[in-house]
Amino acid sequence: GENVEQHPSTLSVQEGDSAVIKCTYSDSASNYFPWYKQELGKGPQLIIDIRSNVGEKKDQRIAVTLNKTAKHFSLHITETQPEDSAVYFCAASIGGGSYIPTFGRGTSLIVHP
Amino acid sequence: DVKVTQSSRYLVKRTGEKVFLECVQDMDHENMFWYRQDPGLGLRLIYFSYDVKMKEKGDIPEGYSVSREKKERFSLILESASTNQTSMYLCASGQGAFPGNTIYFGEGSWLTVV
Numbered sequence: 041g042e043n044v045e046q047h048p049s050t051l052s053v054q055e056g057d058s059a060v061i062k063c064t065y066s067d068s069a070s071n072y073f074p075w076y077k078q079e080l081g082k083g084p085q086l087i088i089d090i091r092s093n094v095g096e097k098k099d100q101r102i103a104v105t106l107n108k109t110a111k112h113f114s115l116h117i118t119e120t121q122p123e124d125s126a127v128y129f130c131a132a133s134i135g136g137g138s139y140i141p142t143f144g145r146g147t148s149l150i151v152h153p
Numbered sequence: 154d155v156k157v158t159q160s161s162r163y164l165v166k167r168t169g170e171k172v173f174l175e176c177v178q179d180m181d182h183e184n185m186f187w188y189r190q191d192p193g194l195g196l197r198l199i200y201f202s203y204d205v206k207m208k209e210k211g212d213i214p215e216g217y218s219v220s221r222e223k224k225e226r227f228s229l230i231l232e233s234a235s236t237n238q239t240s241m242y243l244c245a246s247g248q249g250a251f252p253g254n255t256i257y258f259g260e261g262s263w264l265t266v267v
Binding site: 046049074076081082083084085086089129140141143144145146 | 157186193194195196198201211243255256257258259260261
C-alpha cells in the first residue's frame with residue numbers, strides 16, 4: 041500500500057521567516073495530495089490541496105509543489121505568523137472508489153514572535 | 154460549510170466498559186472514517202465505511218468495531234475498553250469519487266480509560 045514520509049517532525053522559525061515541510065510518497069498511482077492544519081485541541085482542517093495534473097498551487101501565504109517524477113510534494117508558508125503554529129499533516133491518495141488517504145506523521149510548526 | 158460532529162469531546166471510562174463514540178455528518182457523504190491520533194504516530198485508520206451497513210478494517214481495527222445504520226452516522230465501539238485505548242479519536246467524512254476526494258474531520262473525542 042501507500043507509504044507517506046513527512047519531514048521534519050518539528051520545525052521552529054521566527055515570525056516572518058518561511059517554513060517548508062516535505063513529504064514523499066511511494067505509490068505512483070497516487071493523484072491527490074491534501075494538506076491539513078491541526079490547531080491545539082481541534083480536528084485537522086484542510087488548508088490546501090493539489091492534484092497530480094498540477095505542479096504548483098498557491099493560496100495567499102501558502103503554496104504546495106508537487107514533483108511526480110521524484111514522488112514528493114512540499115508545503116511552503118511564507119511570512120509566517122504566530123497563528124501559523126500548529127501541526128501540519130500531508131496525505132496522498134488515489135482518487136475514485138473508496139477513497140482512503142494515507143497520512144504523514146505530522147510536523148509541529150512553532151512560530152516564535 | 155461541511156460539518157462533522159462528534160458528540161462527546163471528553164470521556165473518562167473504566168477498564169472493561171463498553172464505549173460508544175458517535176459521529177454525524179451533514180453533507181450526504183458516502184465515506185466515513187474513524188482515526189486514532191497519538192503523539193508521534195500521526196493519524197492511524199481504525200475503520201472506514203463507504204456505504205450504509207458497509208465497513209472495512211483499517212490499519213488498527215483490533216479492539217474496535219463500528220456501526221453505520223444511517224448514511225449520516227458512523228459509530229465507533231470499544232467492546233471492552235483498555236488503558237492502551239486512551240487516545241484522541243477523530244471521525245471524518247468525504248465523497249468517494251474523484252474529484253471529491255477531500256475528507257473533513259470532526260473536532261475529536263478525547264478518551265481516557267482508567
